[in-house]
Amino acid sequence: MSDLSTHYLGMKLKNPVIISSSTLVQNIEGVREAAQSGAGAVVLRSLFEELVREESEAHGPQMWSSHPEEYGYMMAELQLQYGPRNYLELIKKAKSEVDIPIIASINCTTPKWWINYAQQIEAAGADAIELNISLMPIDPAKTSRDVEQEFLTVMKAARENINIPIAVKLGPHFTSLSRFANEICGSGIDALVLFNRFYQFDIDIKEKKIVGANWYSSPHEMSRSLRWISVLYKRVNCDLAANTGIHDGADVIKQILAGAQVVEICSTIYLNGFGKVKEILDELSDWMKSNHYASLDDFRGQLSLSRQKDSEAYERLQYIKALTGIEKK
Numbered sequence: 001m002s003d004l005s006t007h008y009l010g011m012k013l014k015n016p017v018i019i020s021s022s023t024l025v026q027n028i029e030g031v032r033e034a035a036q037s038g039a040g041a042v043v044l045r046s047l048f049e050e051l052v053r054e055e056s057e058a059h060g061p062q063m064w065s066s067h068p069e070e071y072g073y074m075m076a077e078l079q080l081q082y083g084p085r086n087y088l089e090l091i092k093k094a095k096s097e098v099d100i101p102i103i104a105s106i107n108c109t110t111p112k113w114w115i116n117y118a119q120q121i122e123a124a125g126a127d128a129i130e131l132n133i134s135l136m137p138i139d140p141a142k143t144s145r146d147v148e149q150e151f152l153t154v155m156k157a158a159r160e161n162i163n164i165p166i167a168v169k170l171g172p173h174f175t176s177l178s179r180f181a182n183e184i185c186g187s188g189i190d191a192l193v194l195f196n197r198f199y200q201f202d203i204d205i206k207e208k209k210i211v212g213a214n215w216y217s218s219p220h221e222m223s224r225s226l227r228w229i230s231v232l233y234k235r236v237n238c239d240l241a242a243n244t245g246i247h248d249g250a251d252v253i254k255q256i257l258a259g260a261q262v263v264e265i266c267s268t269i270y271l272n273g274f275g276k277v278k279e280i281l282d283e284l285s286d287w288m289k290s291n292h293y294a295s296l297d298d299f300r301g302q303l304s305l306s307r308q309k310d311s312e313a314y315e316r317l318q319y320i321k322a323l324t325g326i327e328k329k
């Protein structure tokens with residue numbers, strides 16, 4: 001019997017498959033289903049910073065002042081379904097009903113409103129918090145360092161005020177990710193989730209308006225996180241969670257070979273149902289048996305960059321091989 005257990009955020013998980021933050025796990029029914037599917041842990045749907053702010057303030061934030069009606073309507077709807085109080089209730093229920101770790105998630109752009117609330121999340125029993133820092137660098141006056149500094153400010157405030165482990169879910173668009181990742185992990189953050197998949201947008205040419213698009217990932221989107229997990233394994237002082245485009249057991253095996261501690265999956269569950277978790281775990285287990293691996297540690301990071309003698313030359317070599325077609329022969 002293969003041992004699929006893994007360590008993540010200071011916890012022992014029975015396997016590395018985590019249900020990623022989404023509407024799949026926005027209520028207790030979803031959390032129960034996730035646990036029954038055999039997943040190793042759950043990241044609850046994110047609570048938006050704006051909802052915490054809304055509850056503690058009489059007025060909506062300035063940034064919405066040009067859309068007061070839309071803002072009012074949206075906030076009323078969101079508060080009702082996804083408000084901060086319900087979130088604490090969900091954590092408590094989840095902790096009392098299922099026996100896998102429950103990771104809370106905050107979607108934020110600043111540390112201003114939710115830090116005190118995060119302490120209540122901790123008190124409600126969440127095992128860890130994942131921060132989805134959704135800062136879009138659209139201000140042309142800001143340098144890449146200014147943007148990084150904003151991320152670091154949020155993380156610092158979180159680390160100083162929250163005692164449970166903290167994971168940070170990052171998008172892929174950083175100028176010097178190796179250095180930035182090291183800075184994040186050096187600041188007391190316990191894990192990096194690579195990579196967040198942001199809301200994708202499109203334009204409806206008939207209605208002439210912006211609409212959401214491509215809600216679910218496809219497997220080819222995984223290569224970006226595969227590369228960066230492989231680059232950062234053993235080169236940052238925190239756990240690495242792979243996310244985006246992981247759709248089957250082979251994808252999970254690849255991410256662990258690259259160096260992932262765990263994987264977070266979401267689109268494949270929307271597309272195939274929670275039964276996909278068992279399929280993935282069976283595929284992982286069968287592959288380990290046929291390769292004579294007793295545990296994930298036996299092969300984790302085997303294809304990471306840190307295992308290559310001259311890592312920069314190795315990356316360059318793979319690139320040249322791919323471009324010249326030599327790899328195909």
Ligand SMILES: Cc1cc2nc3c(=O)[nH]c(=O)nc-3n(C[C@H](O)[C@H](O)[C@H](O)COP(=O)(O)O)c2cc1C
Nearest residue numbers: 020021022023045046132197217244245265266267
């Ligand atoms: C319908 C939907 C809702 C989501 N909601 C959240 C959320 O609340 N918080 C969050 O951090 N990510 C959210 N995500 C992003 C997923 O957690 C995940 O990062 C992304 O879908 C990439 O993983 P995948 O390729 O396995 O889908 C959502 C994704 C979808 C499709």
